[in-house]
Amino acid sequence: MSEKTTPIAIHAVEAPIRTKPSNYPEPFASRMIGREKRPLGDLFGLTNFGVNLTRLAPNAVSSLRHAHTKQDEFVYILQGYPTLRTDEGCTQLSPGMCAGFKSGTGNGHHLINETSADVLYLEIGDRTPGDEGSYPDDDLQAFLKDGKWKFAHKDGTPYTIS
Numbered sequence: 001m002s003e004k005t006t007p008i009a010i011h012a013v014e015a016p017i018r019t020k021p022s023n024y025p026e027p028f029a030s031r032m033i034g035r036e037k038r039p040l041g042d043l044f045g046l047t048n049f050g051v052n053l054t055r056l057a058p059n060a061v062s063s064l065r066h067a068h069t070k071q072d073e074f075v076y077i078l079q080g081y082p083t084l085r086t087d088e089g090c091t092q093l094s095p096g097m098c099a100g101f102k103s104g105t106g107n108g109h110h111l112i113n114e115t116s117a118d119v120l121y122l123e124i125g126d127r128t129p130g131d132e133g134s135y136p137d138d139d140l141q142a143f144l145k146d147g148k149w150k151f152a153h154k155d156g157t158p159y160t161i162s
Helices: none
Strands: 035-039 049-056 073-079 083-086 089-092 098-101 110-112 119-126 132-134 141-145 148-152
Touching: none
Parallel strands: none
Antiparallel strands: 035 049, 049 119, 073 098, 073 119, 083 089, 083 110, 132 141, 141 148
């Protein structure tokens, strides 16, 4: 009988990379090439909120531009100069800068690495049940059900994920 043990402390860059690069269905999942997530919160058994150490290679994006109905999100830039794209436009970020995204506002956001160097940042979000995601630029909507994201077209037709 083996029990899964959680570490006391680690160097974040040594945490395992998430094995599945994206939860999105195609044709969206392949747009996440160049994004690498290390799920730090999961490693420590955290259930109320998630923390990821995320690396974006040049020309990679953090996600599709999206907004949550119930989940607050926060990012803190550790390295590099990503562009934050929101409904207000584009904002250049740099190491030490942070941004927060209040749930329920509908303000779509994501980071884009438009530079030739990697970007490294922390992303933190809560795990409120019943959350939904909207994607203003894509034919996609998301629903958090039993801790898993389910995806559909904006007309409600489900996407299938292989």
